[in-house]
Amino acid sequence: MKNNIRKATSVLLSVAMLSCTCSCAGKTKDRVVSSVESFADLVISRKYDELEELSTKGDEDLKTMMSLTSESSDLNEQARVVIMDTMKYEIDEDSFEGGAMYRENSIDVTFEYVDFEKLTNPDFYANIDEFKEDVQNCTDTVKKTVTLVFVSDDDGYLCDNLGDLTSIFLPIYRAEFNFPDTYASYIGGISFTGEGYDEATNTYTDVSTIECVLDITGDGTLMDWNYGYRVNRDGEQVFNYSDNYSHCPSVISADHDAYIDEDLPEGSLLPDGEYEFVFYDENGITFATATTTVTHTATPSPTPTPVATPTPVPENDMELGVFFCPEGDSVVLPGTDIVYTLPEGSGLQFRDIDYAWLPSTVLDGNPDHMVVFADVNEFTIDDFRAYYIPDAGVDSPEAAEALQGFVDRSASYYNEGEYTVTESTVDMNGRTFRVVYFENLQEGMDGYDHVYVLVGNDEVSYVVVFYEDNMQELEEDIGAWAAENSGGGDSVNPGDPIL
Numbered sequence: 001m002k003n004n005i006r007k008a009t010s011v012l013l014s015v016a017m018l019s020c021t022c023s024c025a026g027k028t029k030d031r032v033v034s035s036v037e038s039f040a041d042l043v044i045s046r047k048y049d050e051l052e053e054l055s056t057k058g059d060e061d062l063k064t065m066m067s068l069t070s071e072s073s074d075l076n077e078q079a080r081v082v083i084m085d086t087m088k089y090e091i092d093e094d095s096f097e098g099g100a101m102y103r104e105n106s107i108d109v110t111f112e113y114v115d116f117e118k119l120t121n122p123d124f125y126a127n128i129d130e131f132k133e134d135v136q137n138c139t140d141t142v143k144k145t146v147t148l149v150f151v152s153d154d155d156g157y158l159c160d161n162l163g164d165l166t167s168i169f170l171p172i173y174r175a176e177f178n179f180p181d182t183y184a185s186y187i188g189g190i191s192f193t194g195e196g197y198d199e200a201t202n203t204y205t206d207v208s209t210i211e212c213v214l215d216i217t218g219d220g221t222l223m224d225w226n227y228g229y230r231v232n233r234d235g236e237q238v239f240n241y242s243d244n245y246s247h248c249p250s251v252i253s254a255d256h257d258a259y260i261d262e263d264l265p266e267g268s269l270l271p272d273g274e275y276e277f278v279f280y281d282e283n284g285i286t287f288a289t290a291t292t293t294v295t296h297t298a299t300p301s302p303t304p305t306p307v308a309t310p311t312p313v314p315e316n317d318m319e320l321g322v323f324f325c326p327e328g329d330s331v332v333l334p335g336t337d338i339v340y341t342l343p344e345g346s347g348l349q350f351r352d353i354d355y356a357w358l359p360s361t362v363l364d365g366n367p368d369h370m371v372v373f374a375d376v377n378e379f380t381i382d383d384f385r386a387y388y389i390p391d392a393g394v395d396s397p398e399a400a401e402a403l404q405g406f407v408d409r410s411a412s413y414y415n416e417g418e419y420t421v422t423e424s425t426v427d428m429n430g431r432t433f434r435v436v437y438f439e440n441l442q443e444g445m446d447g448y449d450h451v452y453v454l455v456g457n458d459e460v461s462y463v464v465v466f467y468e469d470n471m472q473e474l475e476e477d478i479g480a481w482a483a484e485n486s487g488g489g490d491s492v493n494p495g496d497p498i499l
Helices: 002-021 025-044 049-053 060-064 075-082 128-137 164-174 218-223 258-262 358-362 396-413 471-484
Strands: 088-097 102-114 141-153 156-159 187-193 203-205 209-216 224-233 235-247 251-255 273-281 288-294 331-332 339-341 368-375 383-389 418-427 431-440 447-457 460-466
Touching: 025 049, 025 088, 025 102, 049 060, 060 164, 060 187, 075 102, 075 128, 141 164, 187 288, 209 273, 209 288, 224 251, 235 251, 235 258, 251 258, 251 273, 258 418, 339 471, 383 396, 396 431, 396 447, 396 460, 418 471, 431 471, 447 471, 460 471
Parallel strands: 203 288
Antiparallel strands: 088 102, 102 141, 141 156, 187 209, 209 251, 224 235, 224 273, 273 288, 331 339, 368 383, 383 460, 418 431, 431 447, 447 460
């Protein structure tokens, strides 16, 4: 294919130049100009291989200069391509010298491109788009003239000075522009801050939130930052969020919260351990890390009570509103005929009062009257909770207010549009109960969906909460629970979003 192009174009040049000897001088000149136009088109489109086919010899320097690509990760290379893309040319027809009797024929071609030394914002470009905009707005240009020489050959006429075109591309090829360096080069310092932090020991004590701060220096304060960060505890990842954005920041901060990021009950303290914050750019390359320690002060042992060490008694005889650990895999909510059995193979276990974070929640007054809790382990999301509503039947205004309070509390941790609340009903043991699904819509925050169910009878009521990885699993949980209480899966009645 290339040989055909070479022969075709060379023959065209040959015919055009040989025609100079005929009486139709005007037509001959037009043919020469047309042939040189084809050659110059290849120059500004940087099709080196085709140019070499139409030349007596190649030029490695020119090949390198023409091989730059806008797909490069090097912003300076992308910028050079932007400048080269502005190139155009003009042929000086009056400069043509030669004819059919001449072995060499020449013509002047002037190449013109945007004068990058006259750009209005040379100090710093936050990204390639800013550079493109500056180039588009620049009216100053550089003009360079090259005399192209063609010699006769068996195939026709070939360019004999292809290497002279390096004078056109060399200034652009050597140009350097001030683009952002790696994120790491703009980090002036990294530290931890916040309540409960001791800088001397780099330790947090009795905290629910820790915060890591990066100081941004130099040109880093002039650019947009797209980054993510993850948090590891004792070497195991416990949180990751990749879609962070900061515009021209002087500092970048990231926090980790027990309730928001680990789905622990509100007010819970972060578990003890060594916490590592790892910041990475949009390509996944780490640009900063920092480690701190979280610990707790010793918690005095509570005065032994029947609550702390529950005595096994029939569940229906349990005191209303008192936390207890059911025996076996099933529980009957005290004062009701509603039973819940842990799903087989789920890994869920009912927990005693001294389990993990329960002392800080239940023994601290137990303001929400949690009576039963089950989970897989202290680091997982899936769990089951039952909260007693004091002195309220299931259809009472007090019960409805309590249910709404749980929903409103969850919503307070999100911005508008980051969640949906959908209400439906479920039939169990001959009664219809309200169900409220709370779905998290935040990107990168899967596993924070939960459902509230208001159950009970005319005398006693509970808000039961299921936490799962996604809404489908929550719907399956409610369906299975309804079936267990004689309602069957068809007793779940979906509704429309109410928020």
